[in-house]
Amino acid sequence: VIPAPFDYVAPETVEDALQALAEAGDDAKVLAGGQSLLPVLRMRLNAPALVIDLGRIDALRGIRDEGEEVAVGAMTTYQALLDDPTVREHLLLLAKATETVADPQIRHRGTLGGSLAHADPAGDLGAPALALGATFVVTGPSGQRRVAGEDFFTGLFETAVGEDELLTEIRFPKHTGWGAHYEKFVRVSHQWSIVAVAATVRAEGGTIAEARVGLTNMGDRPLRATAVEEALTGAPASEDAVREAVAAVAEGTHPPSDLNGDADYRRSILPVLTRRAVLAAAGS
């Protein structure tokens, strides 16, 4: 549990952080909440020359109501998301998924931006972010750019964030009044998701008017189940109708095989979990 030696800087502005990143190139690792990076360093799975700690950049923390959207600073902790009434009112799915992350200690250290930039396919925030249609604000030497959700995750632990860039903000369109549920399947409570389904639903009477569905750990990156969303649109929020609408949700997915279950098993239980997530989100 002793990392290899590394240099450490803790800049106070995004500009200084970008400067440090530019100078160090690919020898640097960016430290957000440290809940994934520190174990990696301590087990010597990675040995960067420099660690750039974003923890002192106040500008990267906070949740802002910007009318149509809610903007969340990348260094906002899970606990801050849970404590914020704006998130619960307009982004219930984000709150529901965040509740399931690890344990209170980790939720007080881990950050939304850190989790998304780490891009672990078993991480719990990627699928809700996709389902909610989040936009990712990436800042680099030449300024800011916005990346759509479907373009952000590019592979296993890979994102559209360049080597000289930082994920600085995540913007979520409001889903006010939408029901939500995060159906997380684990063997022990503190585990990463074996499979999880993020669903948020706008119900009208007994009908699903609109649905958004994201999948955790069903491939090398978080997925959005758009075909299922279409099939759910206009369907009655009943067990049988939802079962039918989500039946093909596993089609085209390439989940991992590991000690918790092989790919076939994950594909087998995905429709069940999706059905449960959608029905719970629809309030049925």
Next chain:
Amino acid sequence: VTTTADGTGSRTEIGAARRRKEDQRLITGRTRWTDNIQLPGMLHLAMVRSPFAHARITGIDAAAARQAPNVVAVLTGAEVAGEQGTMITAWPITPEQKTPDHPPIAVDRVAFAGEVVAVVVARSAAEARDAAELVEVDYDELPAALDLKEAAEDTVLAHPDLGTNRSATWQLDSAAQGSGGSVDETIEKARSEGIVLEREYRQQRLIPAFMEPRSVVCDPTGEQITLWSSTQVPHIVRFALAATTGVPESKIRVVAPDVGGGFGGKLAIIPEEWIAFLAARRLGRPVKWTETRSESLMAGHHGRDQWQRLTLAATKEGRVTGLKVDLLTDLGAYAALVGGGVPVLGAWMFNAIYKFDAYQFNVTPVYTNKTWVDAYRGAGRPEATYAIERLMDELAHEVGADPLELRERNWIKHDEFPFTTVAGMTYDSGNYEAATARAKELFGYDELRAEQQRRRESKDPVQLGIGISTFTEMCGLAPSRILGQLNYAAGGWEHADIRMLATGKVEVITGTSPHGQGHETAWSQIVADRLGVPFEDVEVLHGDTQVSHRGMDTYGSRSLVVGAEAVVRAADQVIEKARTVAAHLLEAAEDDLEFSAGRFTVQGTDQGVGIQEVALAAFTGHNLPDGAEPSIDGSATFDPDNFSFPHGTHLCAMEIDTETGASRMRKYVAVDDVGTIINPLIVAGQVHGGLVQGIAQALWEEAVHDESGTLVTASFVDYTLPTAADTISFDIDHTTSPATYTSLGTKGVGEAGTIASTPAVVNAVVDALRPMGVHDVPMPCTPERVFKAIRTAQAPVDPNAEAQPHFGAGTPNADPGAGTDEGGAQ
């Protein structure tokens, strides 16, 4: 205050639910873990470990490491081969057992991934770790023996020089030893006119995963070399160091300071202790080694790991007539301290609480190129209990009887004790009917059976299963005479001293070595009652061979049964010595004195003197009878005549989500008979912790190696230990049949929960799925395995099914599970 049966004391403490006196210090961080020890000039060790399961070491280049900042030395096996000593086993199960040499630092060959090949000594732990990365080791990889069954066939040898992987074969046969009939004859008979069940069960490999990682500090600067170690067995470590390094026992002091859990995982002598001892002596400076969690999971010994082939013979009515057991057990790379003796401990337990006509137990421990295997909570007895309790459920299903009723047809009745079993063990006391009746009542057995039926009939996606385990175990290790017959290298006695201090305080020195159990509190309660002194006046000392000079340490639920009995006898000696002094002080005859509640009184008068005043009189020595020594200290060594036999009935209800295979515990009832209870709060803690560890084997834990022999479950990400969030509140209660071999009547409780709970949970999982045609789910019963068991059972495996279209799905004659197809719908 009530007077005890023998009239020597009064009871207020025994049975009291006192909070543990050691806890305030421990939970507020005023602790002495080995890693907290800081000595002047202390150096730090980092181990270089083999990444290969089996390889020849062809060269080690440590030049770069030696030049790294603040590195003091790098030691390799070849350099220290003559002086490092050797790791020994205490239990070669037969005189012919094949046992490979086990040098602490591998010299020319490694036999498992994680074995130490070199050690770096530096001024800080970080510098040692950094330099360890610079040690270049050249390996020639060798084929590795990994799979237990394949290894037993000797296709690849774990140790080529041994010529075989099979270390020994050990048998207990009831006909041969005269404790029962011929098992083959009973099986033969059952084949023609009764029931024969043949099953194979897997006991997966587990990792003890104690809370405090192992740590060793060695200080060579005094007259005695002092070794602190996070161990359960300081006395054994001292003996083994002396026996293998040539250093006289009198020059070695071993201390187990605060030790944070062990569960058998620290019932060990470990290479790292020998390496620290060596490095400290070589360099003349104190050294420390503390493992990382990954090192602990990889290189600390593992537990269980058996294939069990079982043949059970019974009458058509379900009376068991015979049981034949064939075990292949994985030793890993080396014969550890108890080693092959662990499965042998199961030999007397497969017959459990039942009356069989004939019994045979065979075990072959096998070497593989994996981490060595030794004791883990229960050690041999959980494996046996699992097998027989699974079989009793299978038999009940075969006969069509309620599994509790089926057990009752076979178990020893309470009026039949003492009872000598078919394995030749004499159970002194017990009452299975009483424990079972209480468990049924607490559980609501009949109501849950009714709910189960409703769920089956409505094809509820969530099915309910009820699991039973009516277990016993043998505790109180162990009568020395029996250990001798079994070829074990030591005795099983225990020692205690009681020092009566001048101020009236009492020091109790125990040879047991607590590491979280609460001995300090329990021993204080026992002595407070026996001597009639306040609980607060009793101090319990342990774990330091210079203070506790004789001891056999703590494992096998032995401390209270054997160790506390020695304490009682030492206390009785104190009373007898004090009686002589008191009689003198009171100018009365010894025979006229009564001792009660800590006071000697002259019968028929109000004259008396307290034992603590007698202690002061003995200290001053001013006024003692002629010829009396100025001490009332007591000392006793106790060797038990028999084992103790706790038992209990555990009932478990599991809900199985048939759509995903996930399981959820609904209710768990444990009614244990552990004999007399000294402190019910401590007992509850032992039962709860034990249950969770046994449930974890059933549902969550498994050590997995990949095809090259690397441990995949090398962190808590993959080795899925449960937490409180994964368990439910257990309902526990007790019946009491005191042990008859000790004055306290205690039987031991450290392992009961672990032994009983594993089969209770798996029986519940299987019970839930039986209507779907499932008869077994291998452990751990992961959601994936449960799901696949359901699917496999539902798939038509009988080729004749095709020829019988009238038994198609959905028809009345079909498997009742066939209609519940939601899990497969997609």
